[in-house]
Amino acid sequence: MANDEPYRESPATDGEILPVCDFDDRVTGTATRREIHEQNLIHRAVHVVLIGRKGGIVLQKRGMAKDRYPGWWDVSVGGHVGVGESYVEAARREIGEEMGISGADPQLVGIHAPADWNGWEHIHVFFARIDRDPIPAADEIDEWRAVDPADFLARANPDSTDPEWRVTPSCLESVALWRRVGSPGLIPPRPPSPSPEA
Numbered sequence: 001m002a003n004d005e006p007y008r009e010s011p012a013t014d015g016e017i018l019p020v021c022d023f024d025d026r027v028t029g030t031a032t033r034r035e036i037h038e039q040n041l042i043h044r045a046v047h048v049v050l051i052g053r054k055g056g057i058v059l060q061k062r063g064m065a066k067d068r069y070p071g072w073w074d075v076s077v078g079g080h081v082g083v084g085e086s087y088v089e090a091a092r093r094e095i096g097e098e099m100g101i102s103g104a105d106p107q108l109v110g111i112h113a114p115a116d117w118n119g120w121e122h123i124h125v126f127f128a129r130i131d132r133d134p135i136p137a138a139d140e141i142d143e144w145r146a147v148d149p150a151d152f153l154a155r156a157n158p159d160s161t162d163p164e165w166r167v168t169p170s171c172l173e174s175v176a177l178w179r180r181v182g183s184p185g186l187i188p189p190r191p192p193s194p195s196p197e198a
Contacts, residue, residue, distance in 0.1 A: 017030050018033055019043065021122060037067060045090075048125075050099070058076040078098075087108070088108070106127065106128045112125065125177050
């Protein structure tokens, strides 16, 4: 299901200052978003799996101007946690900024530890139901669609040659975590991760 409504504008974030963390998620300093990505610094992020009115997982197609995975399908909402911001505050803010939806109630379902496959992010994965169609940010999201969860898990793959099912690795992992955990609030243990220098 695609959205034909107008897309909203969203500010560029390359120079945004973000917290830098260690493997235990303790803040050790700050850096710009660009520096964090170029130097593979550990930082914080959120993913939100949005479930639409008919029970489908909302996916977003990343804008072609994105520095990572341009044009790939991704988790409903994803973004960095700002300085002084909690994970849940970031989840609520990103739902509004990326999808134009206010009043959503994101529930924590699990955590991904920082690793190479997820861009060295501590990712808190949330789940939320929405009762209206998104109005995505024009400069971040090319389009959106809702897909059946079972269909997604059977067909979505970062190595897919079908662009309709090529998803980012972290999208696949976050949706799989949501399906596996099932109940919001249950947090699985975080496995140890190698250092970014390894």
